[in-house]
Ligand SMILES: Nc1ncnc2c1ncn2[C@@H]1O[C@H](COP(=O)(O)OP(=O)(O)O)[C@@H](O)[C@H]1O
């Protein structure tokens with residue numbers, strides 16, 4: 001079981017979109033997945049539209065026992081292979097900035113419980129934590145529970161500052177609570193390929209974060225909003241724009257599954273068909289030309305947008 005936190009300390013940049021895009025790639029790959037909705041706005045829960053549960057993440061964060069978890073997890077409308085640990089607007093009340101370490105560990109305890117004894121016959125291979133935009137107890141709990149963290153940003157002014165703050169939060173939690181936590185990358189979302197401003201901001205991000213900026217970006221596409229509005233996984237939305245973005249999410253998923261194998265909830269290599277990479281070099285695994293399971297690189301439906309040095313000069 002691998003747990004990835006999707007974060008940015010800014011609202012509206014696409015955390016939920018990215019969390020759902022990764023879940024959609026996992027669904028396509030047949031990877032059993034749990035999406036945990038930590039945002040009091042509950043957008044991930046709305047999009048995944050599970051049946052009513054009489055408990056939510058609020059209860060799990062207060063009391064991470066199995067009996068509570070069972071009541072707070074439900075299958076998504078997408079598939080029985082993608083479950084939701086249901087969010088609630090009451091989460092806001094738990095989002096105090098100075099929660100003690102014990103309380104911060106409750107989500108981690110709950111996920112350990114799922115890891116040790118799966119709710120159903122097939123255990124979760126992937127847990128995606130959709131974070132709120134603030135650095136309170138909710139995002140910290142996610143970082144304490146995660147094996148890896150993916151930073152989402154828009155290519156706009158303040159993107160560098162926002163990503164820097166997110167990276168600092170990851171580093172602080174790694175030092176204080178979770179030594180196994182890794183930053184897997186900075187994923188640029190809502191890119192307008194022809195925008196000079198966006199290319200300039202990407203160059204800035206690369207100056208600051210180098211190879212941590214992921215080599216493919218998610219473009220700004222109406223299809224994203226259309227698929228979300230229809231509660232559909234992006235992989236099942238049949239427009240060229242959606243297909244292009246779906247391919248990018250396949251690559252992001254492959255990188256997540258490959259780059260953070262050292263996590264606490266490590267799965268044995270013989271269990272995972274993607275485990276062909278023995279190196280821990282995340283730059284290597286970021287190579288968009290690397291063979292990626294489940295990705296048809298010749299897919300005629302669309303092409304992923306790769307950030308190239310010509311349009312986004314990389315420093316050093
Ligand atoms: N790549 C994209 N193309 C078009 N619209 C997008 C894209 N990513 C996100 N959006 C839209 O932007 C809004 C905010 O995205 P969301 O994922 O909810 O952000 P966050 O979770 O960071 O607050 C939503 O309406 C979403 O549909």
Ligand SMILES: [Mg+2]
Pocket residue numbers: 015016017039043044130131
């Ligand atoms: Mg969100």
